[in-house]
Amino acid sequence: MAGWIDRALALADDDGPVRAAKLTTFQVVFLLVLGTEYWARAIRHGSDISAAYAVDLAAATVFCVGGLALARWRRVAFAGLALSHLFLVWREFPVTGNHAYFEMLLCVVCALLDPHERRERRLLLQSVRWMVVSILFYSGVHKVLYGYYFRGQYLAYALWMETFRPVLRLLLPSAEYERLVAYSRDVGQGPFLVDAPLFVATSNGVYVAEMGLALLLLWRPTRIAGVLGAVTMLLAIEAAAREFFFGLVFANAIALFLPGEPHRRLLEPVAFILAYLLLVRLGLVPEVIFH
Amino acid sequence: MTYRVKRACVRLLLLVLLLWPPVHAGLVSFYDLSAWKLSGWGMYSQPRPKDVGMEVYGRTAGGGDYDQLTNASPALQTEANAFLAQHQWLGRLTRPDAFAAAIRHERPDWEALRIVTFRSHMEPDTGMIVLRRTEFDYPPRAPEEPR
Numbered sequence: 001m002a003g004w005i006d007r008a009l010a011l012a013d014d015d016g017p018v019r020a021a022k023l024t025t026f027q028v029v030f031l032l033v034l035g036t037e038y039w040a041r042a043i044r045h046g047s048d049i050s051a052a053y054a055v056d057l058a059a060a061t062v063f064c065v066g067g068l069a070l071a072r073w074r075r076v077a078f079a080g081l082a083l084s085h086l087f088l089v090w091r092e093f094p095v096t097g098n099h100a101y102f103e104m105l106l107c108v109v110c111a112l113l114d115p116h117e118r119r120e121r122r123l124l125l126q127s128v129r130w131m132v133v134s135i136l137f138y139s140g141v142h143k144v145l146y147g148y149y150f151r152g153q154y155l156a157y158a159l160w161m162e163t164f165r166p167v168l169r170l171l172l173p174s175a176e177y178e179r180l181v182a183y184s185r186d187v188g189q190g191p192f193l194v195d196a197p198l199f200v201a202t203s204n205g206v207y208v209a210e211m212g213l214a215l216l217l218l219w220r221p222t223r224i225a226g227v228l229g230a231v232t233m234l235l236a237i238e239a240a241a242r243e244f245f246f247g248l249v250f251a252n253a254i255a256l257f258l259p260g261e262p263h264r265r266l267l268e269p270v271a272f273i274l275a276y277l278l279l280v281r282l283g284l285v286p287e288v289i290f291h
Numbered sequence: 292m293t294y295r296v297k298r299a300c301v302r303l304l305l306l307v308l309l310l311w312p313p314v315h316a317g318l319v320s321f322y323d324l325s326a327w328k329l330s331g332w333g334m335y336s337q338p339r340p341k342d343v344g345m346e347v348y349g350r351t352a353g354g355g356d357y358d359q360l361t362n363a364s365p366a367l368q369t370e371a372n373a374f375l376a377q378h379q380w381l382g383r384l385t386r387p388d389a390f391a392a393a394i395r396h397e398r399p400d401w402e403a404l405r406i407v408t409f410r411s412h413m414e415p416d417t418g419m420i421v422l423r424r425t426e427f428d429y430p431p432r433a434p435e436e437p438r
Contacts (some may be wrong), residue, residue, distance in 0.1 A: 002302060008309075009302075041424070094325075094328050094380040095380060097328075101330035102330070108304075109301070112297055112300055117294075120294065120310070123297065127301050127305070130308055134308040134312070135334070138332040139332045139333070139335075145336075146336050147416075148338065153338075154336070156418070186344065187411050187421060188421075190418045190419035191418035193417075
């Protein structure tokens with residue numbers, strides 16, 4: 001069993017050795033996103049935040065700042081953040097979003113494994129890559145299992161969310177768009193079935209892309225194509241779903257599939273996006289809807 | 292912590308990553324768990340329910356028809372909301388035991404209780420929004436007993 005698991009883990013290896021800086025910069029980007037996400041959530045709730053969340057926010061802030069400023073204590077900071085996320089999951093259960101579980105798992109492996117130690121660095125890279133592959137693949141599998149993508153049902157239903165409309169409108173004849181937008185999702189309404197070929201093809205393309213990209217990322221010769229495809233799909237999803245923090249955490253993890261140290265180039269744009277999102281929450285720049 | 296222990300933890304993590312989502316999908320199919328929650332990675336794979344509601348019926352010891360509970364007390368409403376908040380996402384993995392106990396406390400004359408929950412749901416084949424109904428009986432109904 002252990003041998004089989006190790007062979008599976010090795011599928012996510014690089015051809016050559018991996019430098020510690022690749023993983024440490026990944027961790028820096030991750031800490032920046034986590035810290036900003038905690039504060040963006042707190043600002044959104046304003047004075048309504050509970051005492052428990054305020055304590056959690058204070059602890060998470062200390063861990064994020066400590067982890068960024070003191071590299072030697074970074075694993076301790078990740079351990080603290082894993083506990084902080086565990087608290088959030090427990091407190092919000094079962095409403096907790098999947099991205100909180102993903103972030104918690106990332107914190108756990110970052111707390112457990114030292115990127116400066118060669119063997120642990122390899123395990124860290126393998127485990128984060130497998131998380132990405134698992135999430136992508138099973139996201140596609142779920143869509144096949146429940147059958148809401150074969151005739152565009154889910155995307156038609158998703159038109160009740162304003163952020164989905166500009167994206168999906170491009171794929172629908174105007175009469176069909178007006179019909180679907182008019183539904184209030186009450187019992188008896190429908191059918192949320194669509195005949196527009198482009199819309200149905202896009203709907204079916206979602207799960208095909210998710211499962212296919214997972215395999216492309218895992219197989220070394222197609223890894224770059226997998227990264228390009230995954231980032232393109234993530235951008236398309238975020239244009240509608242607007243879960244920017246999950247998008248940034250996931251993009252950061254996807255970048256680990258690239259050779260070299262891509263996170264160095266990610267650092268500045270990510271910091272800019274995060275600063276902008278905080279300014280939006282503070283009401284200092286024009287509103288952008290995100291969750 | 293030694294490298295061997297850490298490697299064992301990562302192996303366990305990989306197993307969980309590969310095995311939990313299929314288990315989760317089974318829970319979605321058989322227990323009506325929401326695909327959106329509990330890290331099965333099924334977000335956006337099925338519509339979220341818009342409407343969730345509940346009706347409560349009780350029957351006195353003499354038998355006869357079930358009467359519907361109306362004008363529930365604030366305490367009962369609080370219990371009902373707490374249950375529905377869980378039930379909306381966890382489906383039949385949750386049972387309204389605490390709520391049923393609270394009803395029995397307020398209506399000791401009821402020998403049998405039936406708690407019926409409703410959730411709006413889209414039928415994937417027809418694309419229509421329908422009500423999905425789940426019943427919880429206290430004491431549990433024998434298989435041959437008519438509704």
